[in-house]
Amino acid sequence: MKKLFLMLTQPVLQLNIGSQLLIAVPRIFCGYLMAFEFGAAKFGMPWSEPDKNLGLFEVAFWFPKDVADFGGIFATFPVFFAWMGAFSEAVGGLCLMLGLQTRISSFLILCTMLVAAFCQQVNEGLWNMLPSLCMGAICIYTLVLGSGKFGLDYLVTKNITTNEN
Numbered sequence: 001m002k003k004l005f006l007m008l009t010q011p012v013l014q015l016n017i018g019s020q021l022l023i024a025v026p027r028i029f030c031g032y033l034m035a036f037e038f039g040a041a042k043f044g045m046p047w048s049e050p051d052k053n054l055g056l057f058e059v060a061f062w063f064p065k066d067v068a069d070f071g072g073i074f075a076t077f078p079v080f081f082a083w084m085g086a087f088s089e090a091v092g093g094l095c096l097m098l099g100l101q102t103r104i105s106s107f108l109i110l111c112t113m114l115v116a117a118f119c120q121q122v123n124e125g126l127w128n129m130l131p132s133l134c135m136g137a138i139c140i141y142t143l144v145l146g147s148g149k150f151g152l153d154y155l156v157t158k159n160i161t162t163n164e165n
Contacts, residue, residue, distance in 0.1 A: 008103050010157040011146030023148035027096060030138040034093025034109060043086035059086050070119040088112045099151015102142050110139040
Protein backbone atom coordinates (compact mmCIF):
# COMPACT_ATOMS: atom_id res chain seq x y z
CA MET A 1 0.00 0.00 0.00
CA LYS A 2 2.87 2.33 0.85
CA LYS A 3 4.49 1.56 -2.52
CA LEU A 4 1.27 2.48 -4.36
CA PHE A 5 0.96 5.70 -2.37
CA LEU A 6 4.53 6.67 -3.22
CA MET A 7 4.04 5.78 -6.88
CA LEU A 8 0.97 8.05 -7.09
CA THR A 9 2.37 10.85 -4.96
CA GLN A 10 6.16 11.12 -5.24
CA PRO A 11 7.09 13.73 -7.86
CA VAL A 12 9.80 13.37 -10.46
CA LEU A 13 12.52 15.79 -9.38
CA GLN A 14 14.39 17.94 -11.88
CA LEU A 15 18.04 18.83 -11.47
CA ASN A 16 17.86 22.61 -11.22
CA ILE A 17 15.60 25.33 -9.87
CA GLY A 18 14.66 26.60 -13.35
CA SER A 19 13.26 23.21 -14.31
CA GLN A 20 11.35 23.05 -11.03
CA LEU A 21 9.82 26.46 -11.75
CA LEU A 22 8.80 25.31 -15.25
CA ILE A 23 6.76 22.60 -13.56
CA ALA A 24 5.39 24.72 -10.69
CA VAL A 25 4.26 27.93 -12.39
CA PRO A 26 1.85 26.40 -14.95
CA ARG A 27 0.59 23.91 -12.33
CA ILE A 28 -0.17 26.67 -9.83
CA PHE A 29 -1.73 28.93 -12.48
CA CYS A 30 -3.91 26.13 -13.90
CA GLY A 31 -4.96 25.04 -10.40
CA TYR A 32 -5.87 28.59 -9.45
CA LEU A 33 -8.00 29.10 -12.56
CA MET A 34 -9.71 25.74 -12.10
CA ALA A 35 -10.53 26.26 -8.42
CA PHE A 36 -11.27 29.96 -8.19
CA GLU A 37 -12.56 30.92 -11.63
CA PHE A 38 -14.18 27.89 -13.27
CA GLY A 39 -15.02 25.47 -10.46
CA ALA A 40 -16.32 27.99 -7.93
CA ALA A 41 -18.84 29.30 -10.47
CA LYS A 42 -20.59 25.92 -10.66
CA PHE A 43 -19.74 24.23 -7.36
CA GLY A 44 -20.24 25.64 -3.87
CA MET A 45 -16.91 26.32 -2.22
CA PRO A 46 -16.09 28.75 0.61
CA TRP A 47 -14.71 31.17 -2.01
CA SER A 48 -17.71 30.92 -4.39
CA GLU A 49 -19.27 34.29 -5.07
CA PRO A 50 -22.29 34.95 -2.80
CA ASP A 51 -24.47 35.90 -5.79
CA LYS A 52 -24.11 32.31 -7.10
CA ASN A 53 -26.23 31.25 -4.09
CA LEU A 54 -24.47 27.88 -3.74
CA GLY A 55 -24.21 25.85 -0.57
CA LEU A 56 -21.00 23.99 0.24
CA PHE A 57 -20.45 21.21 -2.36
CA GLU A 58 -23.67 22.10 -4.16
CA VAL A 59 -23.75 22.03 -7.96
CA ALA A 60 -25.24 25.05 -9.72
CA PHE A 61 -28.84 24.41 -10.80
CA TRP A 62 -28.09 24.97 -14.50
CA PHE A 63 -25.07 22.66 -14.75
CA PRO A 64 -26.82 19.21 -14.86
CA LYS A 65 -28.96 20.40 -17.78
CA ASP A 66 -25.85 21.66 -19.55
CA VAL A 67 -24.22 18.24 -19.02
CA ALA A 68 -27.36 16.38 -20.18
CA ASP A 69 -27.19 18.28 -23.48
CA PHE A 70 -23.93 16.43 -24.27
CA GLY A 71 -26.08 13.34 -24.92
CA GLY A 72 -25.20 9.68 -24.49
CA ILE A 73 -24.20 8.56 -21.02
CA PHE A 74 -24.13 12.20 -19.89
CA ALA A 75 -27.88 12.47 -20.56
CA THR A 76 -28.49 9.29 -18.54
CA PHE A 77 -26.65 10.49 -15.41
CA PRO A 78 -26.44 14.29 -15.71
CA VAL A 79 -26.38 15.07 -11.97
CA PHE A 80 -23.55 12.59 -11.34
CA PHE A 81 -21.41 13.90 -14.21
CA ALA A 82 -22.16 17.53 -13.32
CA TRP A 83 -21.10 16.87 -9.74
CA MET A 84 -17.94 15.04 -10.85
CA GLY A 85 -16.98 17.76 -13.33
CA ALA A 86 -17.58 20.60 -10.90
CA PHE A 87 -15.79 18.74 -8.09
CA SER A 88 -12.77 18.01 -10.26
CA GLU A 89 -12.53 21.68 -11.23
CA ALA A 90 -13.04 23.18 -7.76
CA VAL A 91 -11.43 20.67 -5.39
CA GLY A 92 -9.07 19.14 -7.97
CA GLY A 93 -7.96 22.63 -8.98
CA LEU A 94 -7.18 23.49 -5.38
CA CYS A 95 -5.19 20.27 -4.96
CA LEU A 96 -3.36 20.93 -8.24
CA MET A 97 -2.50 24.45 -7.13
CA LEU A 98 -1.12 23.19 -3.80
CA GLY A 99 0.61 20.19 -5.38
CA LEU A 100 -1.39 17.77 -3.22
CA GLN A 101 -2.14 14.40 -4.84
CA THR A 102 -1.19 16.07 -8.10
CA ARG A 103 -1.46 13.01 -10.32
CA ILE A 104 -4.98 12.12 -9.16
CA SER A 105 -6.12 15.74 -9.48
CA SER A 106 -4.50 16.03 -12.90
CA PHE A 107 -6.27 12.91 -14.12
CA LEU A 108 -9.68 14.15 -12.96
CA ILE A 109 -9.15 17.61 -14.45
CA LEU A 110 -7.82 16.12 -17.71
CA CYS A 111 -10.97 14.00 -18.08
CA THR A 112 -13.15 17.03 -17.36
CA MET A 113 -11.25 19.21 -19.85
CA LEU A 114 -11.50 16.58 -22.60
CA VAL A 115 -15.27 16.39 -22.06
CA ALA A 116 -15.49 20.19 -22.06
CA ALA A 117 -13.49 20.46 -25.28
CA PHE A 118 -15.00 17.60 -27.25
CA CYS A 119 -18.59 17.55 -25.94
CA GLN A 120 -19.34 21.16 -25.06
CA GLN A 121 -17.11 23.33 -27.24
CA VAL A 122 -16.50 21.20 -30.34
CA ASN A 123 -19.39 22.76 -32.28
CA GLU A 124 -18.17 26.26 -31.42
CA GLY A 125 -14.84 25.85 -33.21
CA LEU A 126 -11.22 25.33 -32.27
CA TRP A 127 -10.84 28.76 -30.69
CA ASN A 128 -13.46 27.93 -28.04
CA MET A 129 -11.87 24.52 -27.43
CA LEU A 130 -8.46 26.06 -26.82
CA PRO A 131 -8.77 26.92 -23.08
CA SER A 132 -9.91 23.39 -22.22
CA LEU A 133 -7.21 21.82 -24.37
CA CYS A 134 -4.49 24.00 -22.82
CA MET A 135 -5.61 23.13 -19.29
CA GLY A 136 -5.64 19.48 -20.35
CA ALA A 137 -2.10 19.77 -21.73
CA ILE A 138 -0.85 21.15 -18.41
CA CYS A 139 -2.55 18.24 -16.65
CA ILE A 140 -0.84 15.73 -18.93
CA TYR A 141 2.62 16.77 -17.85
CA THR A 142 1.65 17.07 -14.16
CA LEU A 143 0.11 13.61 -14.46
CA VAL A 144 3.49 12.29 -15.55
CA LEU A 145 5.85 14.46 -13.46
CA GLY A 146 3.77 15.13 -10.35
CA SER A 147 4.00 18.37 -8.40
CA GLY A 148 7.73 18.88 -8.61
CA LYS A 149 9.71 20.21 -5.67
CA PHE A 150 7.33 23.14 -5.03
CA GLY A 151 4.32 21.10 -3.96
CA LEU A 152 2.94 19.38 -0.89
CA ASP A 153 3.46 15.97 -2.51
CA TYR A 154 7.22 16.53 -2.34
CA LEU A 155 7.09 17.39 1.36
CA VAL A 156 4.90 14.39 2.22
CA THR A 157 6.96 11.86 0.28
CA LYS A 158 10.26 13.37 1.42
CA ASN A 159 9.29 12.69 5.04
CA ILE A 160 8.17 9.15 4.22
CA THR A 161 11.28 8.23 2.25
CA THR A 162 13.68 9.78 4.80
CA ASN A 163 11.95 7.85 7.64
CA GLU A 164 12.53 4.59 5.72
CA ASN A 165 16.31 5.11 5.62
